[in-house]
Ligand SMILES: Nc1ncnc2c1ncn2[C@@H]1O[C@H](COP(=O)(O)OP(=O)(O)OP(=O)(O)O)[C@@H](O)[C@H]1O
């Protein structure tokens with residue numbers, strides 16, 4: 393069901409059954425007294441694509457970054473399958489939590505001078521002892537899995553190619569494969585298509601949707617392109633001014649709601 397602002401969240405307890413990810417009263421202030429996220433309440437189901445849309449500066453990246461604690465939440469809860477990610481304190485706990493979360497970035501964040509295969513194996517760094525990683529001694533099973541994944545993302549012939557010799561679309565495929573190498577329980581993608589042409593953008597969204605679906609894990613994508621969001625997401629979260637103003641199916645995204653998200657109306661005509 394669509395949820396509009398102004399309505400109180402449903403009165404039920406937050407548990408893993410309600411959604412894989414349950415966010416309660418999440419607030420973020422980078423500067424004291426200047427809220428960027430204003431008490432976000434959100435439930436993300438355990439599978440499918442959730443697209444987060446909203447104008448520039450509204451807090452979409454901040455929301456995603458709070459989930460994996462690249463940004464420190466000011467207050468609130470981020471319950472991921474029962475663990476409150478916002479409450480994790482020790483670096484060991486944080487490392488363990490981050491291992492469960494695959495990140496995909498707009499600018500790919502590959503290690504440019506390493507090969508595609510080495511970049512993929514970076515996805516296993518959370519699992520192998522540092523000395524093995526230093527010596528690049530990854531288990532054979534990891535290497536075999538990486539080759540398999542490269543095939544799955546259409547880069548079977550690129551294992552030994554350096555990352556800096558790839559196109560944007562190819563880089564993003566590597567970024568996605570690296571995230572999957574982590575065996576994540578959720579994927580968070582922050583504008584994964586913003587640097588790509590329209591056709592490649594569709595292919596990247598298809599890939600995220602397919603790989604998430606095959607693994608039965610939820611994918612959260614921040615995205616500016618509303619048409620792409622509607623095409624690939626089962627659920628849309630519309631943010632405006634640091635608040636969630638819509639959470640529901642793409643079909644519910646009426647012009648009226650788009651105006652509430654983006655403001656004005658001339659751009660809709
Ligand atoms: N590290 C930071 N320190 C201070 N303010 C920040 C920081 N990061 C983001 N902000 C501010 O927080 C607000 C939300 O930024 P955020 O990057 O989350 O927006 P966004 O919705 O992802 O925007 P875009 O669509 O342009 O990527 C903006 O006003 C931004 O200037």
Ligand SMILES: [Mg+2]
Pocket residue numbers: 452453454582583614
């Ligand atoms: Mg952003």
